[in-house]
Amino acid sequence: MKIRLALVSCLLAVGVGAETAIKLPPPKPSAPDLIDGELIESCWKDAYRVPSLTLLGGGTPAEAVSVRLLADDSNLYVGFECYFSDYAAKAAEAANPPASFFMGDTAEVFLDLGASGIASQIAAGPSGRVVRSNLLGEEATAAVKLRQDHWTAEFRIPFSAVPVGDGARPGKLRLNVARGNTVRKEWSTWAPLQNSFHEPANFQEISGFQIDLDSLRKQQKARFGNRCGLEVPRWIFDVQPELQCVYSINDCATLEGCRLLAKLTGADGRTAAEREVKPVFFSNEISLPLANLSDGKYRLSVSLLDASGKTVDVRDQAIWKIPPKTSRQRDVYTIKNQCMYRNGEFFFPIFIWTWSKYVKQSDYNRDAQWYLDAQDAISRDIREHGFTTVLSATGQDFTDEDPADLEASGGISPWEAGVVRQCKKWGVKFEEKLRRLEKAGLNMIVISPYSASRKLSERNIDLLVRQMVRYRDYDNIMAWNIADETDGDVKGNLVRRMVAEAVDPSRPTFLTVINAMAENNRASSVLASDPYPIPNGPVTIVASWVDRLLAATANDPRQTQWIWLQHFGEEGVWTRPPTAAEIEVMTTLALNHGVKGIGYFTYTEEPRRKLGKRQDPEAWDYMRVRNARTTELAPMYCLGKRLELVRRGDLDVAVIEYEKSIFVSAVNVRNAPVKNAPVTKLVSGTGKVLYEERTVKTGAKGLTDDFGAYQSHIYRFEK
């Protein structure tokens, strides 16, 4: 069926907002015959004039923009006039455009054909460079001209080049035009957008279309359309001689005479490697040489060309060439048989978030020494309570990062950026904080905001790679925490792990998910989960959570499993923190069921802790005892052989053979005492009750004992 655009006579809408649909006039007497950046054809005189562009979030740009629009049966035409105040600077930019296209001045057009929520984009800069995103082929074109006080951009966008998604709705076109004047830090837009140009739901609605989207979609699919894909398993390279990728086609009408052109382009626009592949199959393995590439960022593109040599599809992916890691840290952490080892010795991490000193604005008049001393006091407090490891904050610890980058990453809150700025003024370095932490006997799991951000953009990966290349040589980093509670972002989590392990192959990766353990069981070498039952759920969910975690990760001996236990209240449905007894029962359940590391969420500084709402002060004091026991018993729990793991009445019981002893770890999961409870029949004789200065004797019913509410007993019997 033919694509139809109902042509509408010249109607000028004034003062439109996103709510008012706009009709675009057709080019009369004819469409621009040449897209050359000159808006001189007579049709432009009667074009729809966009009333004004305003800055993202509101305001008027200092450098004005004028935009005209036309549309015919098959094409959208857009003309920009982008004014500027400094010709010399603009001419220099045109002659030497910035390496990153969007760091310059750009005229941009966004279309969402069918209002499916997915936009296509074409942008041009004063240098004449054109960038397309989510457009089919290179039929959407643009050209520019530089003048004394403005530059013009002329676009022609065939609707056939705009992919029609499956969610597309007939008669709907959402459109926006924008200018990214990054040099002036002015991002102006026609549609009333708030934070980014990429908000298609808020684009301007264009009416008057009668496009048969189903037909268009079919045509696009028949022409390869959006049925192609590029899979690049590794994005970060150091010593690898080749890059490998697979270009796939999952639907097309024919592949007769087709060929693929794979190309690596450097930031300077020069081709670094190129390869032609013919014939083309549904799946095409392509390799490109990397050995002679200098370090830096490159763009891999694979184009599908039909028999006439026309490009019908282009896929691309950024890749990074970095120097290989050559340093070796004092402490090397490895995972073997699902346990962690430090320099070859078994290691059971007991970790806490967050270690970072909470800095209020009123503290900004203090000095670096105050900050470091306060941070040291926290480190001592944590260490004295038996912890081995802390997690960095997502942002405020990275004082050698640019606060603007941190904020733009979406991974930190504004107040954290304020702390970073203040620490910069004080001259506090991240590496110095790591050194002082080590002196306190603690190591760190680093969570970078660029990785933790839910927005795993190319820019964030760029920053992450840069940050990790710098940090990977530091001592006292135990692991890279790649994200937190990103359950649903399974693919993104795999990317995060791939990036982290490629940049630093000698450290574990750590990921916490709430529920989707099985789905994410390949996303990190340390997988954790965080059941927080107090006060609304049974403490026994800790046991079932650990069971699920272990089941989801049972098959990989180089993967280990940690659990977060609740040590907080005063947040959402968690109206109170756990008591010491609840901490005890949750910890014993986790150990009985086989975790290989325990975290407690969260650290609370003393003034707030004293109030008892965020954290129970008694429970915090109890951590000294609990963590000392955990450290002592962890080899038994982790390296011993479980002879029995059972729920017996109110008791959760693990019977573990370790070295020359049989250990029985039993905990009452009810908040009520139980008398003479049967524990196990797998032991006999007299056993020592650890930490209680007493012994027990087994009888006809095996081992029985009394338990207080939530109380645990650990028995040791000699074999």
Added chain:
Amino acid sequence: MNLHGLSGIGAWLLLTAAAFGDARVTVSADPELPARNLLAGPAYNADFSAGLQNWKIKDGKEAFSIIDTDGNPALRIAGCNIAMHQDLPNRLFRPGRTYLASCRFRPESRFPFKPYCGGPGFSVSFFSKDWSKSASMAARFSRGCKDPAVGWIKLVGTPFPVPDWAKSCQMSVDIFYYEKENACIGLIDDLTVTEAFTRLSVAVEASAAVRQVRIYNDADDLVYDSGVLRDGANRFRHSLEVDTAHSYRAIVLCADGKVFKTVYPDRSPIRGGSAAATGGTAP
């Protein structure tokens, strides 16, 4: 099995055969697709053709209504943390057999991304005699949507083996885990439970050498790839186990660059309820 004959086939053979010039691509399944929907018919009213009949609503009756969508009744849910249910006879399911839940869902409001707990949809839960054990299968919308106008979305759960301790069974349609201030609105229709798997067979006979064969489901997931075939043969056969909630598209590349396709069955199993076999068609 006469995989490329267009006549003389038994009723048990569901055949999709299409010749395109110089290749014939045939896809069939045993058991045939669309698979039988165990919830089909008025006894369960899983397509809401009888309104809300059979369904029990404990609280928030006003949250559930039936509306007409293109001549087809669908359930409209507006609210949060609400459910309606009906008991199902346990004999519908055979312990040890694996089943699959699926349905259609159309958001009519924004839905937050709910990767952890699932979103609106339907579930079938099984309980032991003493109610101490339970397990369920579900088809839920969890990916969230910012633009409610995405149209109908097919939801497919994960294959679920019915436990041998299952003694009673309940079907529920619900929206849970949403904040009250974010009341969500959506349409649900065509609740479907089928035996989870069938054996899909593809056969190709071409005049040129067959270079590659791929099979996709209607969610565009690749379920089979022969890889590049270099033996020069112009015949190809393969069978594999697939789930019954989808239709399947076989796409074949020959050495001369020509491409041949067949879709089987020609209508989405999600509209099921009928066990009638239909032939596949080529796009």
